[in-house]
Structure formats: C-alpha cells, structure tokens
Amino acid sequence: MAKYYFHDKDYRKTIYDVITNWKQNCLLNDGSLIWEGEAIWTQDNIRRFDTIFVNSPDDSSDTFDGKLEKQLDGEVESVYKFVIELMYIYYIFPSNSSNTFETKIGKLEKIAHWGGIQLNRENKVFNALDGGLGSPGSGYNSHRYHEISFLNSIVKQLKDQPIEERENILNQPWELKQFVDDIRQTFGKKLQTQHIILHLLQPAYFERIVSWGHKQKVKNTFGYIVQDSNSHDMDYQLLQIREKLEEQYGKDIDFYDHNDIRKRV
Incomplete structure (x- = not known):
C-alpha cells in the first residue's frame, strides 16, 4: 500500500479521510466539502468554471490571483464556493515550504472575500491543509492555470458519466488511470496533477511520487x-x-x- 503514513500516521490519515468524503459526497454526488448540505459540485458550477477559466485563458501580465478575480467577477455564490473547494483539492497534496497552511488557507480566504463569503477557519476540514503528502516542485505553482484546468477537466468529464460508470472509474484503479491519462494527453503536457489525483483517489495502487x-x-x-x-x-x-x-x-x-x-x- 502506497498510503503515506510514515512517521505521522494520524495526521496524514486526515487527508485521506477528506478525499474519501470528496469522492463519495462530491464526485459521486453533488455535495460539498466545506458547506454541509449544499450542492456545490454540480455540473452547472463545473461547466461554468470551465467556461470562464479553462476556455478563457488570461494572457495578460497580471498575477494568477488577479486574473482569477477578474474571471470570477459577477459569478453567483455557488460558483465561488465551487472554486474555493476545487482550489482546496489543488492545495491538499503539496507539503513544500511555499505551500504552508497560512498560504493555502489565505488563498481560499481571498477567493471567499471576492465573493462576499465568510470562511470559517475552525471548520475541521481545513486541518487537512496543515501539511501535505509531498512536494510537487515549483512547476506545480508556475503552471497553475494548466494544472487547475486539468483538474477541472477531470471532474467535468467524470461528472458527465452516468453514476454507474463514475463508480466504475473511481473504484477501478486502472480504469481511473486510463481515464485521467486520456484527458491529460489532450493538454499535451506532463502535468503533475495526474499523479496527485491517482494517488489521492487510489493510494493503494499509485505512489505519492508526482515527478x-x-x-x-x-x-x-x-x-x-x-x-x-x-x-x-x-x-x-x-x-x-x-x-x-x-x-x-x-x-x-x-x-x-x-x-x-x-x-x-
């Protein structure tokens, strides 16, 4: 088993527990990681982000945050909440010095502020951001647009499948690998999100090696x-x-x- 419990089993178990909840509550259903009882991972929200972010790249010299703020401007609250949770998944794996808890939660709070949303740091789900499972390296941040676009594309194409097919993809490691790799190849890049998602969703089969x-x-x-x-x-x-x-x-x-x-x- 490739689950990373070495030295500190309880802490890293929190991450895997969150991902199990994400898989069941958000990928197989339309629920939320942060806002209990709300429908956040809906096809409408996913497709809307696909439209305003994935299919509308900002080639200006602005920062990533500045671009994202403009792309989200005017969107409904549920889209902001979806982006917060998508970015939460993006940040849950990295453990390198540039991805501290304060950095991660600060990024999520910034998006929440743009949407006029209150984010409660005391929510236990944020405990999983206090550390990580490995270091993706500087490229994971410098290529954020591509990595996040890839992550959203995985979710979008997964949610387009009937529930039975979604269950098959998520529960069969080599079906998942083929599904994710097929999407990654459309990007034409060796994106690290592929390794991260495979490990998070099927840690018994895929290493936490993201290089x-x-x-x-x-x-x-x-x-x-x-x-x-x-x-x-x-x-x-x-x-x-x-x-x-x-x-x-x-x-x-x-x-x-x-x-x-x-x-x-």
Whole structure:
C-alpha cells in the first residue's frame, strides 16, 4: 500500500479521510466539502468554471490571483464556493515550504472575500491543509492555470458519466488511470496533477511520487524485479516493484523516506 503514513500516521490519515468524503459526497454526488448540505459540485458550477477559466485563458501580465478575480467577477455564490473547494483539492497534496497552511488557507480566504463569503477557519476540514503528502516542485505553482484546468477537466468529464460508470472509474484503479491519462494527453503536457489525483483517489495502487522523472528513476533502479515484462505502464511497474520491496523491507515502505531505498535511487 502506497498510503503515506510514515512517521505521522494520524495526521496524514486526515487527508485521506477528506478525499474519501470528496469522492463519495462530491464526485459521486453533488455535495460539498466545506458547506454541509449544499450542492456545490454540480455540473452547472463545473461547466461554468470551465467556461470562464479553462476556455478563457488570461494572457495578460497580471498575477494568477488577479486574473482569477477578474474571471470570477459577477459569478453567483455557488460558483465561488465551487472554486474555493476545487482550489482546496489543488492545495491538499503539496507539503513544500511555499505551500504552508497560512498560504493555502489565505488563498481560499481571498477567493471567499471576492465573493462576499465568510470562511470559517475552525471548520475541521481545513486541518487537512496543515501539511501535505509531498512536494510537487515549483512547476506545480508556475503552471497553475494548466494544472487547475486539468483538474477541472477531470471532474467535468467524470461528472458527465452516468453514476454507474463514475463508480466504475473511481473504484477501478486502472480504469481511473486510463481515464485521467486520456484527458491529460489532450493538454499535451506532463502535468503533475495526474499523479496527485491517482494517488489521492487510489493510494493503494499509485505512489505519492508526482515527478515524472522520479518515477522513471525508480523504474530504472528496480526495474529488474518487475515480473510482468509485458506491461509498459509505469505505474503498474512501480506497483510490482513496491510489492517485491515490501517482501524484503516490510509493509508501508516509502520511496522517499526509506533510507536504503532512497540511497539506491
């Protein structure tokens, strides 16, 4: 299992618990992470954000926040709330120094302020932002427009599916991988959101490694122990590598935190 409980199991469990709620309450239904009882992850809100953000890129020299504020100007409250929750998902994984709790919650509060919405920091859901699961690197922030557009596109195309198909995609790891990768290829970029979403939704199968290069290094180092030589899927190969290394080192290994494994990579 690739869930990252190393050293501090209770803290990171909070993140995975939130994602389980997101999957059930927001992706399979239309609910909310923050505003209990409200319908926020609706097709109307998702498509509206697709129109004003994904399909209307701002090529000006303004900051990302300045562009987003203009793109959201005049939208209804539910669209603002959807964007707050979408950005919450965007921020839940990073743990690097530029993504502290204050930075993350501050960004969400800024969007809430634009929409005249009160955001209660005491809401327990925000506890999951106090840390993270890994460091995506500077590119995750510098390419925010593409990463967030990709995230919204995943949600949009998922919500376009009948509920039975959504359940199949979300509950079958390799169906999920194919679904996400097909969308990512339409962007023509190696976006890190692909690895983040796969790990968050199926942490038993996909590593918390969000660098394409780092995954390749693990494969190059330990590829000799891959049993199914017919599979060219890197994530499937990493899963096989994990299973073989767990026979040697025990369960719950981590490619970044296990000293012996990290030295070899």
